[in-house]
Amino acid sequence: NAGVMQNPRHLVRRRGQEARLRCSPMKGHSHVYWYRQLPEEGLKFMVYLQKENIIDESGMPKERFSAEFPKEGPSILRIQQVVRGDSAAYFCASSPSGGAANTIYFGEGSWLTVV
Amino acid sequence: DQQVKQNSPSLSVQEGRISILNCDYTNSMFDYFLWYKKYPAEGPTFLISISSIKDKNEDGRFTVFLNKSAKHLSLHIVPSQPGDSAVYFCAASENAGNNRKLIWGLGTSLAVNP
Numbered sequence: 001n002a003g004v005m006q007n008p009r010h011l012v013r014r015r016g017q018e019a020r021l022r023c024s025p026m027k028g029h030s031h032v033y034w035y036r037q038l039p040e041e042g043l044k045f046m047v048y049l050q051k052e053n054i055i056d057e058s059g060m061p062k063e064r065f066s067a068e069f070p071k072e073g074p075s076i077l078r079i080q081q082v083v084r085g086d087s088a089a090y091f092c093a094s095s096p097s098g099g100a101a102n103t104i105y106f107g108e109g110s111w112l113t114v115v
Numbered sequence: 116d117q118q119v120k121q122n123s124p125s126l127s128v129q130e131g132r133i134s135i136l137n138c139d140y141t142n143s144m145f146d147y148f149l150w151y152k153k154y155p156a157e158g159p160t161f162l163i164s165i166s167s168i169k170d171k172n173e174d175g176r177f178t179v180f181l182n183k184s185a186k187h188l189s190l191h192i193v194p195s196q197p198g199d200s201a202v203y204f205c206a207a208s209e210n211a212g213n214n215r216k217l218i219w220g221l222g223t224s225l226a227v228n229p
Binding site (some may be wrong): 004033043044056058078091095105 | 158159
């Protein structure tokens with residue numbers, strides 16, 4: 001039973017380019033969450049999605065960031081026109097429908113470096 | 116404004132002794148608390164949780180204590196083992212954990228020395 005799969009694990013982008021991070025939830029999980037960990041900081045909630053729906057995007061920066069979880073395929077976190085301050089570890093998590101907070105499972109993260 | 120605070124960035128403990136990791140929170144709406152363990156270059160792994168209707172939850176070597184009046188919780192690891200060396204994050208949520216938007220502390224790095 002594969003866990004939450006994130007790719008790429010490491011991504012290097014130049015300023016102004018686009019970054020796309022992918023997340024495949026655990027089998028049977030229909031809820032996906034994205035968290036960001038900036039250097040020397042804790043994890044910060046970004047967005048919570050169910051299939052084809054954004055449930056809570058209160059942690060998403062207003063510009064350049066978007067997320068989707070289509071009916072088929074992985075969830076995508078997209079960052080347009082990246083800047084140095086976007087360099088961080090981006091963690092995806094998933095949970096089953098109706099599951100409580102202790103049923104959230106995290107992927108191993110995608111490390112974005114903007115040069 | 117940090118709603119979940121872990122004031123000790125690091126802790127060093129001898130193998131076999133007790134490790135006590137502390138966490139304070141400011142939001143009285145939090146009613147569900149979780150501890151996660153994280154190794155470098157990996158995602159957080161759920162360890163143990165506690166609802167605000169309880170003051171203690173135990174799972175093997177891990178026990179979490181909650182003091183609601185003080186808005187304080189602690190994780191006890193007894194006995195500590197070198198494999199416990201990791202960063203420990205305290206997280207909180209509202210709505211008895213059904214709100215899966217977790218608010219995280221900055222973590223405490225635990226080193227268990229052989």
